[in-house]
Amino acid sequence: SHVAALEAFPDGLPLPCFSFEDAIEAVQEGRADCAIIPIENSLHGRVADIHFLLPESGLVITGEHFLGIRHALMGVGPRDGVREAMSHPQALGQCRHWLKAHDIRPVSYPDTAGAAAVVAAQRDPAVAALAPPGAAAIYGLELLASDIADADHNMTRFVVLARGSKPASGDGPWMTTLIFEVKNVPAALYKAMGGFATNGVNITKLESYQRNGSFAATEFFADVEGKPGDAGLDRALEELGFHAKWLRVLGTYRQARKRG
Known part of the structure; x- marks a missing residue:
């Protein structure tokens, strides 16, 4: 979501939120102009239950953004010693065949970058994180494997949510x-x-x-x-x-x- 926000709004300042609900609340309260929420993935289907989150929020969809997903395994020890991979259920699902082939047990966590932070804090070589490659540099982890999604076409669709929208006019589609x-x-x-x-x-x-x-x-x-x-x-x-x-x-x- 952080990468998508930077791509969709190059001049914007990303506001990290722990959950989709927190991101929506930040827009409702005026702490953010908009939220960018992943709603579906080409490999693993639905991400956010936007049909539950959006109607009660008072927000509207004002845009969409597509992001190619490149997952990496990162940790503090050698890859051969990794027994568990911590990440968001979507990321784990998008890499499930790779994890199974390397005998690594998936461990669910609400956020990919947050999982990297936990792994960095625990310093357990048997536990790695599945996250975007940039998270390794941020949290001081070693990249143990890159581009490990189960298909090259791994793509996530995001929607932009805001408090209001302008009338649709001009060129489409x-x-x-x-x-x-x-x-x-x-x-x-x-x-x-x-x-x-x-x-x-x-x-x-x-x-x-x-x-x-x-x-x-x-x-x-x-x-x-x-x-x-x-x-x-x-x-x-x-x-x-x-x-x-x-x-x-x-x-x-x-x-x-x-x-x-």
Whole structure:
């Protein structure tokens, strides 16, 4: 997240936060202008439950950023002596085959750089951290292995959250993120999504989730191409609103990379 923040906002000053909730709270309280949160990874799927975190926060999505991920193993002793690797569950999942091949047990920690700090403090050669290479220099650790993700295409998508947004205008391409709940009737999702097909609106992401443990009503998180004011998207959202119990747009922003 630190690297993504520097890439997305070269003139900005990063404010370290221990958790996604802390980062969102910093924006809510005005201690930060925005938060940059990882939400999905090409190898290990969902990162942050943004559909749970964002609706109650009062923040909106104002941008996105893609970051190629390069994990490194770092510690205080030789690699052959490492028995455990500490890191965020996402990082561990993205390197699970490499860790298994080297007989290293994954140990979950809430933050990759924080794991490097713990390893540096413990000074145990049997425990290493899985973190971005730059963390080794910051915490005085030795790089024991580099580029150990299970695939070269390892990529994480981040979204930028802020207290408010400007109207979408100018050149795109644009992306609109929304959440909605379908009615508990047969073909509910088919009917809700029909308006996007008939109006030529591309859906790039559609993910279902359950709230409050009811298992009775399904909610959906969706990314669709376009912005409010586009005739096709406006018609699709109007039709979705008719077939859904409720609908909420979480933000409209320029695509960092064109889909398709």
